[in-house]
Amino acid sequence: MLQAINLSKKFKTKEVVREINMELSAGESVGLLGPNGAGKSTTISMLSSLVQPTSGDVLWNEKSIAKKPDPLRKAMGVVPQEIALYPELSARENLAFFGRIYGLKGELLETRITEVLKKIGLSERQKDIVKTFSGGMKRRLNIGAALLHRPSILIMDEPTVGIDPQSRAYILETVKQFVEEGMTLLYTSHYMEEVEMLCDKIYIMDQGKIIAHGTKEELKALVSENQTIQLKANILTVNFEKSLGEQFPKATIHIEEEILTISMSKSEEPLATIFALAAANSVVITSAIVKVPSLEDVFLHLTGKALRD
Amino acid sequence: MLFSLIAKQMKMLIRNKQPLIILLVMPIVLITILSNALGSIMDGGEEAAIQANLLIVDNSSWAQEEKAIKLFLEQEGVTGPSMDALLTQFKSSDPIELLNSTILASDEMKKYIEVDYKKKVDVKIARQDENIDGILNIPADFRVSYIKSAYFNDTNFPELSLYLNQDNEIRASIIESVLTDWKRGYTQSAALLAADLSPQEIMNNVVSVEKVEQVLEANERKIPASIYYTVGMLVMFALYIPSFLAGFALQEVQWKVYDRILLAGVSPVLYTLSIFFTGTLVAFIQQVIMLSFGMFVLGIEWISIQGMFLIIVSYSVFIGALSALMTTLQFRTKTEGIANLFNGLFITVFSFLGGSFFNIRDISETLGKIGDFTPNGATMSAILSIQKGQDLSVIWPFMLAIYVLVIICVFLSIVFFPRRGVAE
Numbered sequence: 154m155l156q157a158i159n160l161s162k163k164f165k166t167k168e169v170v171r172e173i174n175m176e177l178s179a180g181e182s183v184g185l186l187g188p189n190g191a192g193k194s195t196t197i198s199m200l201s202s203l204v205q206p207t208s209g210d211v212l213w214n215e216k217s218i219a220k221k222p223d224p225l226r227k228a229m230g231v232v233p234q235e236i237a238l239y240p241e242l243s244a245r246e247n248l249a250f251f252g253r254i255y256g257l258k259g260e261l262l263e264t265r266i267t268e269v270l271k272k273i274g275l276s277e278r279q280k281d282i283v284k285t286f287s288g289g290m291k292r293r294l295n296i297g298a299a300l301l302h303r304p305s306i307l308i309m310d311e312p313t314v315g316i317d318p319q320s321r322a323y324i325l326e327t328v329k330q331f332v333e334e335g336m337t338l339l340y341t342s343h344y345m346e347e348v349e350m351l352c353d354k355i356y357i358m359d360q361g362k363i364i365a366h367g368t369k370e371e372l373k374a375l376v377s378e379n380q381t382i383q384l385k386a387n388i389l390t391v392n393f394e395k396s397l398g399e400q401f402p403k404a405t406i407h408i409e410e411e412i413l414t415i416s417m418s419k420s421e422e423p424l425a426t427i428f429a430l431a432a433a434n435s436v437v438i439t440s441a442i443v444k445v446p447s448l449e450d451v452f453l454h455l456t457g458k459a460l461r462d
Numbered sequence: 463m464l465f466s467l468i469a470k471q472m473k474m475l476i477r478n479k480q481p482l483i484i485l486l487v488m489p490i491v492l493i494t495i496l497s498n499a500l501g502s503i504m505d506g507g508e509e510a511a512i513q514a515n516l517l518i519v520d521n522s523s524w525a526q527e528e529k530a531i532k533l534f535l536e537q538e539g540v541t542g543p544s545m546d547a548l549l550t551q552f553k554s555s556d557p558i559e560l561l562n563s564t565i566l567a568s569d570e571m572k573k574y575i576e577v578d579y580k581k582k583v584d585v586k587i588a589r590q591d592e593n594i595d596g597i598l599n600i601p602a603d604f605r606v607s608y609i610k611s612a613y614f615n616d617t618n619f620p621e622l623s624l625y626l627n628q629d630n631e632i633r634a635s636i637i638e639s640v641l642t643d644w645k646r647g648y649t650q651s652a653a654l655l656a657a658d659l660s661p662q663e664i665m666n667n668v669v670s671v672e673k674v675e676q677v678l679e680a681n682e683r684k685i686p687a688s689i690y691y692t693v694g695m696l697v698m699f700a701l702y703i704p705s706f707l708a709g710f711a712l713q714e715v716q717w718k719v720y721d722r723i724l725l726a727g728v729s730p731v732l733y734t735l736s737i738f739f740t741g742t743l744v745a746f747i748q749q750v751i752m753l754s755f756g757m758f759v760l761g762i763e764w765i766s767i768q769g770m771f772l773i774i775v776s777y778s779v780f781i782g783a784l785s786a787l788m789t790t791l792q793f794r795t796k797t798e799g800i801a802n803l804f805n806g807l808f809i810t811v812f813s814f815l816g817g818s819f820f821n822i823r824d825i826s827e828t829l830g831k832i833g834d835f836t837p838n839g840a841t842m843s844a845i846l847s848i849q850k851g852q853d854l855s856v857i858w859p860f861m862l863a864i865y866v867l868v869i870i871c872v873f874l875s876i877v878f879f880p881r882r883g884v885a886e
Contacts, residue, residue: 203721226725237718241477253466254726
């Protein structure tokens with residue numbers, strides 16, 4: 154259905170996307186996971202025909218979109234990371250405008266608007282000016298504007314950025330419904346739990362490259378031989394971290410928000426050694442959790458850094 | 463689709479307070495202040511109205527003269543049916559009736575001459591009234607004398623007295639022109655009657671109105687401060703429209719709404735065209751509001767409406783083209799720098815050269831000529847020329863300057879439009 158073949162993008166001298174290969178089949182929900190600045194938005198812009206790739210190609214139903222992007226554009230709904238709405242217009246006026254530029258008019262347009270407003274839970278606020286909306290409501294309307302022409306493929310670029318947990322849950326539930334209804338989805342996020350919840354297939358991206366891809370299970374299998382130990386302590390000193398590194402040279406060690414995460418082979422039994430090293434470095438461990446692998450661990454394993462770094 | 467884009471841009475403009483204040487409130491406030499503050503200096507005590515006041519002191523009347531006319535006709539041997547036929551013919555071509563009911567009564571003429579009819583007025587006292595531009599005194603025996611001269615070759619032509627108030631030359635000239643024409647018409651009536659033509663057939667009101675318009679062309683109407691500053695502010699504040707529209711367009715790019723528009727299949731050319739049409743439409747509406755304010759609030763009488771329409775449409779087209787160019791440049795630079803520079807520097811310089819603040823020709827003829835090449839200056843000169851009562855042909859050089867600038871804007875828009883997309 155939608156394919157990226159050796160897709161690269163260079164802005165002046167900086168190469169932000171490097172030889173990406175991706176594939177979305179009809180009805181599939183695909184996640185593009187990566188930290189901020191990984192090149193996800195540029196990849197999406199190229200896939201949606203807004204940005205010309207420096208090299209490579211995008212195929213829609215096996216035809217290049219380079220010269221004829223219209224068939225893809227008509228079939229696709231794009232939800233950008235930004236709130237791409239007119240703040241001075243009401244929710245209904247915004248939807249009416251976006252519907253009209255897609256060629257909808259008259260009764261059909263009115264029906265679609267009502268349908269979309271219901272879907273995104275804004276029927277009661279449809280006449281209100283968008284600038285009076287909360288962040289979550291704006292995000293919902295941002296999604297609604299991409300649904301009016303009933304796209305067969307929906308591309309969402311970090312649709313839950315900067316909103317409260319309640320609105321986020323509402324949006325995720327809504328997107329989940331789209332997936333269950335059979336809509337093809339390309340969902341980018343740096344929240345691995347969102348991608349894990351919504352997507353069957355995941356591409357992990359870092360520094361402009363796809364570093365791994367597969368189903369959730371396939372990706373987790375990459376680290377199934379590993380174990381992750383999370384430690385909380387009264388103080389995490391550099392010496393303690395250094396001692397751990399020397400003791401477990403094959404382990405990945407990472408400190409974030411006063412939590413020390415160690416990824417290492419399951420074959421080792423490190424807890425006794427860790428506690429001994431802590432005592433030697435005057436570090437008092439207050440909690441220790443041994444975790445099953447998650448996508449976060451996969452990312453950590455592949456890049457040596459946390460997803461939200 | 464084009465209509466949807468234009469409607470959306472209009473809504474954005476209307477729902478933002480800043481554009482409304484700058485495009486409508488500020489010019490109206492400035493027109494009012496400048497017209498009043500500088501009115502006494504600019505107007506020099508001369509009134510701009512071109513409606514002349516004519517007082518007709520008609521001492522004659524058919525009723526009082528009928529007896530004398532019949533007596534004269536009997537003396538000349540015209541009696542019975544011949545007399546009745548002559549009287550009927552005379553009544554139908556009565557010069558006074560013709561003047562009152564046909565020439566001065568037409569709607570066109572009423573725009574130029576307001577007539578007041580009185581009987582037995584002391585002309586000497588009436589002449590002291592500054593509001594009266596002309597007094598036509600018709601003697602009591604006018605009709606008898608007319609019949610004698612027109613039908614019986616009496617060489618004593620009926621004498622009329624016309625007094626003109628020379629304080630306002632244009633208005634005096636209007637009255638003189640119309641009455642001279644009328645007088646010429648009835649003095650030639652004998653010949654016309656002999657040829658079976660009535661004076662009405664050549665002395666119709668259209669001819670008289672044309673005469674008035676010729677008088678107006680020959681005598682330029684004075685431009686009062688109210689007209690000057692309405693036009694000055696109108697051309698100046700229309701120049702703010704492009705930066706507002708280009709600013710909205712840049713916001714659309716920054717908000718990624720522009721991406722949504724492109725993804726919906728709207729081509730960049732159509733989008734730029736919508737900016738062009740919105741700019742044209744907004745400029746036209748803004749100018750109509752300014753001119754209406756001048757007319758209904760300041761009491762300005764705009765003349766040559768067709769010429770005015772042509773000029774404001776042309777200027778609106780230029781504003782539309784400039785809006786498209788500024789949008790293109792902002793898309794290319796991705797900053798509001800161009801609009802800020804235009805608002806801060808260009809509008810001030812253009813308005814100074816174009817004469818929006820004061821008549822630049824008062825200090826330098828060269829600067830005035832340069833000002834005529836600015837779009838606002840050319841528009842202002844064109845409007846003021848026709849408001850002075852000059853022929854419509856005087857506006858063509860100004861229109862040429864405006865359309866050359868339109869072509870330049872469109873050409874530069876095409877050259878500078880970012881073909882590789884705005885997102886990159």
